[in-house]
Amino acid sequence: MDEVGVILTQSFCDQEEIWTTYRERTGDENFRTLRDGGEVVAACAILPCGQWFGGRVVPMGGIAAVGVPPHRRGRRYAERLMGEAVREMHRERIPLSVLYASSVALYRLAGYEPAGCRMIHSIDLRSIAHRKGEIPFVPVRGTPGEPVRAVAAERGRRSNGNVDRDDRFWVMLTKAIQKQPVFGYLLGSEAEPVGYVFFQQERKEWGYDLVVRDMAATTPEAMRALWSFLAAHRTMSRNASWPGPAVDPRLRGLAEPVHRILRSELWMLRIVDLRGALEQRGYPASLEAELHLEVADDLIEANNGRFMLRVRDGRGVVEPGGRGDLRIKIREMAPLYTGLWSAGDLTAPGAPDPALEEADRIFRGPPPWMADPF
Ligand SMILES: CC(C)(COP(=O)(O)OP(=O)(O)OC[C@H]1O[C@@H](n2cnc3c(N)ncnc32)[C@H](O)[C@@H]1OP(=O)(O)O)[C@@H](O)C(=O)NCCC(=O)NCCS
Numbered sequence: 001m002d003e004v005g006v007i008l009t010q011s012f013c014d015q016e017e018i019w020t021t022y023r024e025r026t027g028d029e030n031f032r033t034l035r036d037g038g039e040v041v042a043a044c045a046i047l048p049c050g051q052w053f054g055g056r057v058v059p060m061g062g063i064a065a066v067g068v069p070p071h072r073r074g075r076r077y078a079e080r081l082m083g084e085a086v087r088e089m090h091r092e093r094i095p096l097s098v099l100y101a102s103s104v105a106l107y108r109l110a111g112y113e114p115a116g117c118r119m120i121h122s123i124d125l126r127s128i129a130h131r132k133g134e135i136p137f138v139p140v141r142g143t144p145g146e147p148v149r150a151v152a153a154e155r156g157r158r159s160n161g162n163v164d165r166d167d168r169f170w171v172m173l174t175k176a177i178q179k180q181p182v183f184g185y186l187l188g189s190e191a192e193p194v195g196y197v198f199f200q201q202e203r204k205e206w207g208y209d210l211v212v213r214d215m216a217a218t219t220p221e222a223m224r225a226l227w228s229f230l231a232a233h234r235t236m237s238r239n240a241s242w243p244g245p246a247v248d249p250r251l252r253g254l255a256e257p258v259h260r261i262l263r264s265e266l267w268m269l270r271i272v273d274l275r276g277a278l279e280q281r282g283y284p285a286s287l288e289a290e291l292h293l294e295v296a297d298d299l300i301e302a303n304n305g306r307f308m309l310r311v312r313d314g315r316g317v318v319e320p321g322g323r324g325d326l327r328i329k330i331r332e333m334a335p336l337y338t339g340l341w342s343a344g345d346l347t348a349p350g351a352p353d354p355a356l357e358e359a360d361r362i363f364r365g366p367p368p369w370m371a372d373p374f
Contacts, residue, residue, distance in 0.1 A: 001028055003040040011067030021177050022065070025168060031065075032088070034081040042068045042077040046085055047374060050164035051096055052156035053338070054282030054365060055314070057164040061089045061272070063099035064374045082110035083299055086272055090300050095276030098269050100373060107268050111299055113334040115269035116161040116368030120262040121248055122241040125210075127258035128231035135194065135225040140184035143170050147186055147193035155216040159245075160339055161267075161368035169372060173213055174198055182213060185229070187222050194222035197229065204238070212242035214371040217250070224253050245369035267370055269334040274303040275318045277337065285314040289362050292355065294324030295333065303330055311362055325355035338368035 005019045014022075023031075026045050034042040044066040050057035063085060068077050089097055101107045104114065140148060149165070156162050163169055174182050180200040187195035195217035201208040210233055217223035230240045241262055244250065251257050271277045274295060283289075289311045297303035308322035326343065328336070335341040336359060343356035343363075 001031065004031055004033060004043040007040065007043050007067045007069050008065050010069065012065075018177050025171060025177075026065070027168075032081065032085055034077055034084070036072075036077070041072045041075075042066075042081040044081055044085060046089065046097075047168065048094070049166060049169055051098065051370075052162050052164060053160055054284070055157045056280065056282035057156070058096050058277060058280045059094050060096040060098055060163075061085075061092075061094045062163070062374050063097055066099075078106055079109050082107065086110050086270060086299055089272045090302070093273060093276060095271070095273040095280055096269060097272050098267050098370075100265060101268050104268065107270075108331060110270065111297060111330050112268035112270040113331040114266040115334040115338040115340050116267050116370055117246055117340075118243050118265040118267060118370050118373065119246050119248070120241055120265070121244050121251075122239050122260055122262045123230075123251075123254075124258035125231050125234040125237060125240055127256055128227050128234075128254060130231040130234070131224075131228050133221075133225040133228050135187050135222060136189065137185040137187055137225075137229060138189070140174075140186050140196070140198075142174075143167060144174060144184065144186075144196070147188075147190045148184075148196045151186075151193050151196050151216050151218055154218045159366045159369070161370045163370060163372045165372070169374075172374065173372065176200060176213075187217065187225060194218050195226055197226055199240075201237070207236040207238065210237050210240035212240060215242055215250075220253060223250055227254060243369075243371045243373075245367045247367075265373070269338060271303070271330055271333050271337060272300065274307065274330070274333070278307075278309050278316045278318050281316065281337075282314050283311045283316055283362060284365075287314075287361065288312050289358055291358050291362055292322035292325040294327045295330055296328075297330035300330070309362070316362075326359055336363050339363050339365045340368050 009019050030045050032044050033040045045064045047062035051060040176182050182198050184198045197215040199210050199212040202211050217226050291309045293307045306322050306324040308319045310317050332346050343359035
């Protein structure tokens with residue numbers, strides 16, 4: 001672990017105290033290393049969690065802290081480490097894996113593909129009207145409990161791609177390793193929660209900006225109250241930023257937002273266990289559909305071949321065999337599965353194809369995004 005610490009501290013230009021906290025939060029058991037002649041030449045972490053798709057949580061391995069020491073780079077160590085990590089997750093029956101990539105090419109080699117986003121939005125707080133609201137705000141201290149988690153679960157059910165946070169992810173959200181403290185508020189009451197916000201204050205030459213780490217509201221009134229709460233900082237604070245999807249439906253409630261996108265981050269997803277991924281996610285309750293796939297996967301033998309996905313009553317069942325109407329690489333399945341791209345986006349334009357239409361009926365949904373960086 002000491003060697004891992006040296007590699008990661010150097011790879012990410014971190015201070016040593018950051019590594020100490022990061023190691024504590026991640027847990028030694030979640031780090032993986034690749035050695036050559038006894039020397040650690042590559043490291044990463046696999047964070048077990050879940051991800052919401054179609055109203056259900058699918059187990060997911062979040063890949064973080066991938067590093068190779070500079071004098072060892074360019075020898076395929078990272079590629080081998082990622083291959084082993086994917087094989088391990090498959091053995092452990094973890095159907096999905098997600099990461100934020102510094103190089104798309106590297107992770108494509110292991111079957112990952114950009115499949116969702118984390119856009120950082122920014123708004124001029126003076127463009128939000130501040131109204132005294134009726135909904136109470138209750139400060140949240142320490143790791144959030146059930147009421148906040150219930151709001152997050154409600155948001156997860158209605159959207160695609162967000163992490164189903166366990167204690168580790170809630171700590172990562174609410175206790176920043178660096179910089180300013182994180183302030184948290186629950187909207188509504190413990191018995192009837194309707195939203196939450198967690199944010200930091202980033203000092204500017206004059207005053208500070210609000211850096212929202214995550215916010216969620218389960219009703220339009222709660223969302224208006226949240227905007228109003230942010231606007232109440234505007235004597236000292238000019239802008240607020242927050243993570244969201246590319247086009248954030250939360251902006252709908254504002255009359256004239258002065259808004260822009262500060263940063264765009266794509267996350268990559270790997271379908272590790274095809275059958276588990278298709279059977280554990282949810283689908284629209286009214287949908288009845290059948291898709292015949294022929295899948296190719298260089299790394300995981302069990303994902304290869306023909307499969308039939310039958311969707312009914314919000315659930316999917318996979319059986320081997322079928323006609324193989326939609327021929328697809330495992331990498332291309334990722335943005336189809338999350339709903340980032342339509343089946344038509346993934347293929348060359350051509351005549352209308354019933355298999356592509358069927359795939360779209362099954363997988364199209366709210367655009368996939370994620371609030372949590374890791
Ligand atoms: C990114 C990193 C882990 C790559 O390690 P590595 O062992 O040198 O990578 P590999 O030799 O296995 O590379 C395999 C393929 O990945 C891609 N790749 C690797 N490094 C890349 C880079 N810096 N830029 C673009 N593509 C890269 C290439 O396609 C490469 O194949 P090629 O050499 O045939 O072109 C290493 O450069 C590193 O530790 N960087 C600093 C920390 C970091 O960025 N971590 C990743 C965070 S997501």
